[in-house]
Amino acid sequence: MIVASLVPLQSAIFAVVALAAPAVALTRDPLRQIVVNGFYGWALVILFSVLQAPDVALSMLVVGGLAYPIVVLIAVARVRAGKPKDEGGE
Amino acid sequence: MSRRVRIGIFLAAAASFGALLIWGFIGLTDFGHYKGPYGYVLNRVALPERHMTNVVTSAVFDYRGFDTMGEEFILFASVVGVVLLLRSEGREDDEMEDDTGSDTVRVFGTLMVGGSLLVALWLIAFGFVTPGGGFQGGVALAGGAALLFLAAGYGPFKVLGNETALDPIEGIGAGGYVVVGLAGLVSGAAFLQNVLGPGVPGTLWSGGSAALVNWCAGAEVAAANLILFSQFLEEYLVPLAGKQQS
């Protein structure tokens, strides 16, 4: 049996990560993608905790919750601010 | 080549890459039956030998401290790259005013900044006792300072985030690691060997020179991330100021 040695919680979290990863790759708009990436980071934190790795879970928590959103959101805002205003009439 | 052709080639390559990966993974031991002796030996030996109750941090800073030095220099090099790409001619500070509107946000945010900085310092300091360490605490420290920007605006953030103070801190963190290692060499032992004595397990005084290296790494990670955030923030605020003035 493939799942014989996995506890039910581990199987559930593996399924959530397997569904969240293509969601991050397939969201084309960067502003929405950072939100989905936040959810993926949360799923990874739970996965690392379930695999008995608290240091790694802490690391992913601070990085996925603080560093990635700040850096990506500022880049997105800068890219959008530089675009000429051509939607919504002018 | 057109996009469709590129995607077609990629799908063929991905299928063969996936097959290669699966063939490689079949050779691994079953999930949950870790075989290799290194992990078991370290779990047994880290507490009696080095008096550290957090075996992972002892592996990061003591048993495999040389690898961590390499990772720190990767961090240092990419921050140098970002600064070179984004730092342009000097802008005056008074043209970048970004105020949060509400007083409640400002007051409560500033109070919470103190709490989060304290938690980050605790994470770094107690890295050898409970989960934590220089890397996690360093990023949390930089995040606390970024919270100051969100709560109070750009002026107060500049107090914590000016580059004339952060650049030396980052350099001291990266160089301090090497200096502590050389201290081991100078006193006749190996590079990065613990020369301060192991200490008492389960307390703050446990780890010897690995604790110094922990603080150096924490300072460097915090300063590097803060430089990153402030460079990106300057990128964001200057066009905003331009729009407000015009």
Place this chain on the structure above:
Amino acid sequence: MSFLPYALVGWICVVGLYGIVTSKHLIHLGLCLSVTQSSTYVLLLSVGYVEGGGPPIFKGIKLGTTAVDPVVQSLVLTDIVVSVTVVALILALALNVHKETGSADPDEIAELSG
């Protein structure tokens, strides 16, 4: 035959690569790169997992209780923090490209010459 975690690793890696190849925005490309990197973290932690083991922290716990492998955790934890700065470098490059050419689409930039 507990193959499921390793299949997950292969799946995440290929999905991230697909996101990179079909990307239309440089920032989207940076985040898909981070997804591919996260597959290596899952792989390393799955290799080191011991069934019925606890975390490798022994404060207040008797020495000798089963614990998972600490060495792979040390590799992963520094890697996560360092990968953020590498993605920030890619984003800085993307910002510069956008400043020079006015678009953040990899396909459009590839066609410019001179």
